[in-house]
Amino acid sequence: MASGLDTYQNALIGLLPIGDCWPKEPDSELGKLMGGIAEEFTRIDERAADLLDESHPSSANELFKEWESQYGLPDACSGIDPSFQERLGALIQSYKMQGGQSREFFIEVAAAMGYVITITEYKQLRYQYSYGDLFGGQDWAFTWQVNAKSVNRKKRLYGQ
Template sequence: MRDPGLNTWTYYAPVTAGGDVPPPMPGDALSDPSVEGLLSAGLACWPVGAAWGTPDGMAAGDDTGLARFTRAVLAPFVDLYARAWRLVVESTAGTMGDSLPEWEADHGLPDACTSVDQSTAGRRQAVQARVRGTGVITPLDFVRLAHDRGFEIAIEEPALFECGFSECGGEHTLGDAREEAYWIVHVSNIAVDYFVVGESECGFDPLFATSGLDRLQCLFRGLYPGWTQPVYEIDEELPPFAHDWLTGLDSGGERFFPRALLDGGSSARLSGIL
C-alpha cells in the first residue's frame, strides 16, 4: 500500500523464509545404483536349476562364478541408469550439469550482460539468472534478479504530490504525473573511480567511472516496462540517507547518480521507511 508521506521502497528478500535454498534432489534406488545393489535382481533373471547354481529353488550365492559373471554384465547398466537419471534431472536450470552448453545456446549466452566470470559456476549462475529473468514483473523480481547476478540494489518508486492523499513535508514532490514513469535503482558495493587532480588527465579521464554498472543496466534494459525508465544511483550503503548527488549520463544515455556524501543526521528517516 502506498504511503502518504514516503516513496515506495523494495529491498531484497529471499523467495522463502529460509533463504533461496533449492529443494532436495529427488531420487530412488536407480538414480545412483551400484553393482552390488543390482546383483540380487540380476541373479533372479537367470534360469533356475542345478546347472545354474540354484538346485531345488535354492537362492543363488553371490560368491559363485555366475555371480561374478552377472556383476560384469550389470556394470554397464549401472552407468546407464546413473547417466539417464542425471539427464532427467537436468531438465531444470537449477539442476543442470553436463547440459550447460546446450542451455547457454538456447538462451543466447554468453552475451554482453554476462559476467567476466566464465567458470562453470559462473556460467551456470548466468543461465539461472536468464531463466529467472523471463518472469520478472514486480520490483522485487528485479531486485532478486540483480541479487542473482551479484548486485546489491534497492528500488525506490517516487510518488508525486496528490491533493487529499499526500502529506505536506513528506517525500512526495510536485511535478507532472508522467514523472512517475521514473524509478530509481539504488546500487551499493560497486567500485567508483573518481577524477583525481594530479593523476587524471583532463579531456580524457571522466569525472567518475563505475565498474560493473553497465552489466546491471544491460540486464535490466530488455526487461523493464517500456513506459518506464530506470534511473541508477550509486550508494555507499543501503538504504540511502542523503540527497547530495552528482549527476551524469552513461554511454547508453541512462541517468545515474553516484553518491557524493552521506548525511549521518538523516538516519532517523530509516525507521519510517522500514
C-alpha cells in the first residue's frame, strides 16, 4: 500500500500535462520536485488529522490547556497539584455535564458525586386526576423534588 507521500506524489505527477518534456517517472527530476511538494501536502494532511484529535477533550493534547480554560479548570475542587489524569477526568466530567435537563442527567450527576437519588415530579391540580397523585396549584406545574437515599462520601466527583 502506498504511503500518503507516494499517493500525493503520484497524484501531482498525474496532473502534469502530456508531452515528452513532462516525464512521469517518480525518480525523474520533475518527479522529485513533485515529491518535495507532496511532502508539504502530506504534512498538512497529518496536521488536519491532529486537529480532529484535538476537537474532543478526551483526546486533546496540544489544546488541553485551552479546553481546561473553557471549562474554568483547574478550579478550587481540583486540589493541590492534581495529576494529568485527574485534570483530564475533571475536564471530561465538566464536558459531559453541559446542558442536561432530564431526570436521567440529574440522577447521573448525583451518582458521580456519590449520591443515590430519586426525583418526584409534581403537577398542577386538574379535574379527573387520580386520587393520591401529587399535585397543587399552578406554581407546582414545573416543580420537582430531589430525594437523596444514601451517600458514599469516599467516592470523588471525578471517579478516582
